[in-house]
Amino acid sequence: MPAPEIRIDNLALGYRTSGGPVTAIENVSLDIAPRSFVSIVGPSGCGKTTLLKVLSGVLKPTSGRVTLDGTPIERASLSGQIGYVFQKPLLLPWRTAIQNVLLTTEIARKDLALSARVAEARRWLALTGLEGFEDRLPHELSGGMQQRVSLSRALALHPSILLMDEPFAALDEITREAMQEQLLRLWSLTESTVVFVTHSISEAVLLSETVIVMSARPGRVDAVIEIPFPRPRDEALRGSPAFTELVQQIRVKLRHSQNGAGGPA
């Protein structure tokens, strides 16, 4: 199954608040190549999460459209083509690790036999290094392990698109770096296109083919930056001058777009 292309066309989303109408995102047009890894960085309130919610079909845009190889995104989501990893693991506390992983396929892959879904769940737990922890409840797992269960839950769907909303933001630095490398390894095993929202510029540069810088209020695409480093990328890259320079370059752009929106928040 070749991974489909994501096409975002002139997207805008506004909503009403008690303080009047707010435009969360506006004029967002992007083409995301099949099997690519795209990160979105931007100041708080630039509509990064809103954009992910539109991509997952959870929120309906006010205007514009998102298609996956020509299919409207809501329909792609209903067929279980979209995996979502939240900032918090959001596991069900009464379900064991493997039962939590099974939640998505239970709903979106009813055509598969239970044994096949269980095998798939086991496979992803093993790949994320949780072999032997299948029958543990979430509170028996560390924060990093919980987030790996959450990642397995998304990957077990074999999603065309994997949406990740600051998934490592709540983890300590060492765990976060280990998770970044693990994510790259897992991604190479899949056909998925990853759209990754983060606050960390170095995280975006390390992981992505393309980094999208957004400006705040309303959220707009400010810059699209290609990351040229070859894969596989590893620990050595983090320390290289080219890496540091690119991070700095994006930081300047980000600061610029923040100032453009009325100064730092």
Next chain:
Amino acid sequence: MGRFFARTVGQVAVFLAFFAIWEVAVDALRIKPVILPAPSLIFMTIVKHWSYLAINSWPTLLAVGGGFLVAAALGFAIAVGIAYSRWISDLTYPFLVAAQVLPKVALAPLFLIWFGFGLTPKVVIAALIAFFPIVINTARGLVSVEQELVQYMNSLGASWREIFFKISLPWALPYIFASFRIAITLAVVGAVVGEFISSDSGLGYVISYANASLDTDVMFAGIFVLSALGVALFLLVVLAERLALSWQAAVEAAPETL
């Protein structure tokens, strides 16, 4: 295990100390049994009137159990309505809050006029008192579900039933059981108030009848049996909670109750 044992022994010791002080004080201060009977006299009275107390425990148990079940069923149904319909929530919430402030026992005499003098008014009073914490806690539990996860499951094509039974209901269960603990003790209050006002059976009747004839030892016997009944029902709810929420036993943080 050692700590659990030590704690249990300590808890029993507090009870024994309480009764011992009571016993000694009644004797030392020469308090008449008609004012305050000694615990030993009360226990002897319980043994002496055992069958009388047992027969009268039945109607009370039925009123408490019936009232609790009615409150649980109605409370759950209305809570689901409040949690899932903005319309129902907006319309009923002010009424529920206002009704909760009202001292429900004040309505008891009215129910006797409406429902006669049998079991029905006691069930109704018990249900009415037990109902409010169940509605409010259950609705709060259902609403407290992680919305992001529910939205994602919706986008994956989950049906209302799947979301309710796989996510929302288990999520709300700790809240529901917390409200059941409160409700069962309130149901005991409701049933006994009903029996106080008008009845020819039940532990509330035993207590008020003994009161009228100044049989203080029988009053206390009734109170003790009633307490035992209340504790037994409470423990039954706790047991059901342990069975339904075995996953939670290890999770320290229980949800706050009303």
